[in-house]
Amino acid sequence: MRCGFIALSLFAAVVAGAAQAAPRVVRVGIYENPPKLQAGEQGQPSGILGDLLTEMARLKRWKLEPVPCDWDRCLRLLEDGQIDLMPDVAYNDTRAQRFDFHNVPALPSWSQVYRRPGAELQSVLDLEGKRVVVLEGSVQQEHLAGLLNSFGLRAELVPVKSFDQAFSMVATGWADAVAANRYSGDAAASRYGLTASSLVFLPSKLYFATDKGSNADLLADIDALLDVWQNDANSFYFQTLARWGHQTTGPRVPQAFWWGLAVVLGLLVLALGFLALLRSEVARQTLALRDSEQRFRNLAENSADWIWEHDLLGRHTYSNPGVTAILGYRVEAFLATDAATLVHPDDLALFEDTHQKSRARRIGWRNIVIRWRHQDGSYRVLESNAQPVLDAKGELQGFQGVDRDITARVQAEQERQRLAAILEATSDLVGMADPEGHLTYLNVAGRALLGLGPEAPLPKTIANVHPRWASDIILGKGLQMAVRDGRWSGETAVLGPDGREIPVSQLILSHKDPQGKLLFLSTIMRDVRASREAELAVRESEERLRLALAAACQGLYDLDLTTGVAKVSPEYATMLGYDPATFQESSASWRDRMHPDDRPTTLRVFEDYLAGRLQEYRVEFRQQTREGGWKWILSLGRIQARAADGRPLRMLGTHTDIDAIKSAEAALRELNTTLEVRVAERTAELTAANQELESFAYAVSHDLRAPLRAMSGFSSALQEDHSASLSSEAKTYLEQIVLAGRKMTDLVEGLLTLARSTRGDLRMDRVDVSALAQQHLADLAAAEPARRVSVEVDQGLTVQGDERMISSVLDNLLDNAWKYTGTTAQPEIRVQACAADGLSGFCVSDNGAGFDMAHAARLFKAFQRLHRQDEFPGIGIGLATVQRIVQRHGGQIRAQGVPGQGARFSVLLPNKPDQREQESTT
Known part of the structure; x- marks a missing residue:
């Protein structure tokens, strides 16, 4: 009675205080989580916590302003200060850093996994490979993620926005199970036909939460009301629980009362029934132990995993039949085998190190992966978890563990990594998207093509990075065709990093489960810029080749030596006067069109080349044209393919129209014949003319010498005998006659020298x-x-030639060098070796008067001089004689000069065999 009175007094005080407080607006986050929290028909807070909050608001004169939101968004709004209060928040250390909580828990709770019919979930290990739906941002999501990671299990957690969505996904078979708190789970499981599994976890207490450092007065008022209500069995708190179908153990009783009661009852029990209780407990524990052992044995014997036990020496003392299913050994045979001999050699060090450290530290191990040899000689990959076995004194006796066969998982992971490596290495864009078209994967080439860095977030859809994709693929029904038919291919474009359009060829594939439900989409895109440029280049190259073949009157052929069928270019058909569209070529038709006179030789060359007796195939023959005429063809070919035994299979080559060349050769032969006759006639004429010229030269020189001698003799006698009686003018005339006679004599001698040179x-x-x-x-x-x-004369200078004539050449050149350096202050003359254009010889150079190269052509003409007689005497015969002698030797004479700086004359002769050597050899 005293406690009840105190509670009622405190409650009255709270109500009185609330009546005096000023009304305030409280923004409350409302999300759908029945029966704990939901929105009522008018949008007001409802459910267990909603009704409690509404009553608190009435008593405290709060004006509640509900803010609908999903769970994750509600928490963000609370943290941002956009709502004042959030019901149904489980306390943990992480959330305590973000939010403030009151002290008295609003509701006790725990989480449980609910499964669809047919899904086996007896332990946490059964979550392997399952798809479990969780509320996004919930404690269930956080806890299960850590639990799966600690066990090394591969289960997919699917976060959703609401519990109705979560339970609906499991009920329709899209997922295997859903994790929820017991209030929401029990109600939803009943509606959706799900079953509660034995996986219970995360006992928790639920509170009302506020933003960190804000609304402390709200939390204080909530604490005060909950403390009063939970101590009164008839309070609004317990009425609300009953109304929503949940009972609790009743109000909280003062702890001192329960301590006293416990002491009294304890003494009574000890006094009246200690012995009976002890016997009953022993019997119960014995029965429980027996039942527990039987359950363990049933579980172990029927488990697909390998459950084992071994002592400190590593000898297995127990093994369930899982070792037979996984490794193929009978249990008895395995227990008699040294387990270490079955471990893969590469894993033996890890196996022994794990056992050694576990024995030393008296601890088990987690998620150790070891390869074990199967009875058939192959290896299985097992994931091992173990714990130590201790006796009553705490002494280590051995280890118990469970090994799970993850071979398929490892192989699948290796295959996935191999495929991932291939996808990352390919130069094509490869992407994947969920059924809604949101990108979930993009390889390196794809990121590079779209200008995305390695860490850049993926665009939501491909349409976000190139607008043409949306029109080409979505509006163009390409995506619908891919989903309906399994694939679609076509061309579209993407936007590159610089904003320019990149043409691509695209393949879209849809991936479905056995029931036909779409799982995901994949796409492959290839940048076709290079291929288009290559195609254009090929077309241009083919066009250039076609023009070149047409200009060269040349055609191509590709001959199949096994069938005799040949593919030819249009130019070959045109060459023979046929229509390229209808022309067909073969070995037989080629032989039939060949001129009968050419056929034996041509076929023999062809057969010899195929047999390897000739290094190349080159033959000329005549082919009959469509009009019946004959056309000369030059055929070239080369074997391009051979069989394994060396037999030729394919031959490529060209047919060239040489009809014009053959006509030109015939005309040339006729012309050569005519020219030979004309050359012979002309040679005879020249020989006769030379003979006449020589006769004339001798006749002239002989006929001129007699009067010249008489004129010179009489002039000399006149000077000697009658010089005193002659006038000075007569003496001058007589001297000119003497000089003219001498010059005439020199000219005659020069003419004879020139004639003798040839x-x-x-x-x-x-x-x-x-x-x-x-x-x-x-x-x-x-x-x-x-x-x-x-x-300066080089030593060892030699040439091949007539010694008498070469001496004349050298004398003339040295006389000129000596003469034209007569006025030079420091005259120099050099005789050196020289060579040019495959000829070799000697050159004579000086630093004398030189000459202007503009007049060089006159140097080698008879009686032509570049200097006045009073400067340098001479008659102009020497260089003409030199040129004729050099030309008779088949050589060349070249002159270079600069006025006032000297001249250089190069005598270049061919290397001919020494006549004396030839005679001695003969």
């Missing part, structure tokens, strides 16, 4: 040019001892 046979000897040059220069120096000329 007469007679050449005797080809090895001529020592160095010796001849040194001798002649010595003679020149002796004739004019007063002159000081620098002379």
Whole structure:
């Protein structure tokens, strides 16, 4: 009675305080989580916590302003200060850093996994490979993620916005199970036909939460009301629980009362029935232990996993039949085997190290992956978890564990990694999207093509990065066709990093489950810019080849040597006067069109080439044209493919129209015949003319010499005998007559020398040019001892030629060099070796008067001079003689000069065999 009175007094005080407080607006986050929290018909808070909050608001004169939101968004709004109060928040350390909570729990709760019919869920290990739906941002999502990670299980957690959506996905078979708190779960499981599994976790207490550091007065008022209500069995709190179908153990009683009661009852029990209780407990524990052992044995014997136990020496003392299913050994045979001998050699160190550390630390191990040899010799990949076995004294006795066969999972992961490596290595864009078209994967090439960095978030859809995709694929029904038919291919475009359009060819594939439900979409895109450029280049190349073939009157052929069928280019058909569209070629038709006179030789060359007796196939023959005429063809070919035994299979080559060349050759042969006759006739004429010219030269020189001698003799006698009686003018005239006679004599001698230079046979000897040059220069120096000329002659200079004529050439060139350096202050003359255009010889150079190259053509003409007679005497015969001698030797004479700086004359002769060597050899 005292406690009840205190509670009623406190409640009255709270109500009185609330009546005096000023009304305030409280923004409340409302999300659908019946029966704990939901929106009523008018949008007001409803459910267990909603009704409690409404009553609190009435007593405290709050004006509730409900804010509908899903769970995750509600928490964000609370943290951002956009709502004041959030019901149904489970306390944990992470949330305590973000929100404030009151002290008295509003509701006790726990979480449970609800399964669809047919889904087996007996333990947490059964979650392997399952799809479990959770409320997005909930404690169930956080806890299950950590639980799965700690067990190394591969289960897919699917976050959703509401519990109705979550339970609906499991009921329709899209997922295997759903995790929820027991209030929401029990109600929803009943509506959707789901079954509560034995997986119960995360006992928790539910509170009202506020933003950190805000609305502390709200939390204080909630604490006060909950403390009063929960101590009164008839309070609004317990009435609300009953109304929503949930009972609790009743109001909280003061702890001192329960302590006293416990002491009294304890003494009574000890006094009256200690022995009976002890016996009953022993019997119960014995029965429970027996039942527990039987349940464990049933579970172990029927488990698909390998459950085992071994001692400190590593000897297995127990194994369930899972070892037979996984490794193929009978239990008895396995227990008699040294387990270490079945471990893969590469994993043996890990196996032994794990056991050694576990024995030393008296702990088990988690998620150790070891390969074990199957009875058939292959290896299975097992994931091992174990715990130590301790006796009553806490001494380590061995280990118990469970090994699960993850071979298929590892192989699938390896295959996934291999495929992922292939996808990442390919140069094509590869992407994946969910059934709604949201991108979930994009490979490296795709990111590069779209200008996305490695860490950049993926665009929601491909349409977000290139607008044409939406019109080409979505509006163009390409996506619908892919979903309906399983694939679609076509061309579209994407936007590159620079905003320019990139043409691509695209393939879309749809992936469905056995029931035909769409799971995801994949797409492959290839940048076709390079291929289009290559196609354009090929077309241009083919066009250039076609024009070149047409210009060269040339056609191509591709001959199948096994069938005799040949593919030919249009130019070949046109060459023979046929329509390329209807022309067909084969070995037989080719032989039939061949001129009978050419057929034997051509076929023999063809067979010899195929047999390997010829290194190349090149043959000329005549082919009959469509009009019946004959056309000369040059055929070239090469074997391009052979069988394994070396037998030729394919031959490629060209047919070239050489009809015009053959006509030209015939005309040329006729012309050559005519020219040979004309050359012979002309040679005879020239020979006769030369003979007449030589006769004329001798006749002229002989006929001129007699009067010249008489004129010179009488002039000399006149000067000697009658000089005193002649006037000075007569003496001058007489001197001019003497000079003219001498010049005329020189001209006659020069003419004879020029005639002799082209007469007679050449005797080809090895001529020592160095010796001849040194001798002649010595003679020149002796004739004019007063002159000081620098002379340089290379040693060992030799040429092939007639020694008499080469000596004449050298004398003329050295005489000119000596003469034209007569006015030079420091004259220099050099005789050196030289070569050009495959010819070799010697050159004579000086630093004398030189000449203008503009007049070089006159140098080698008879009686032509570039200097006045009073400057340098001479008659202009020397260089003409030199040129004729050099030309008779088949060589060249070249001249270079600069006025006032000197001249250089190069004598270039072909290398001919020494006539004396030929004679000695003969």
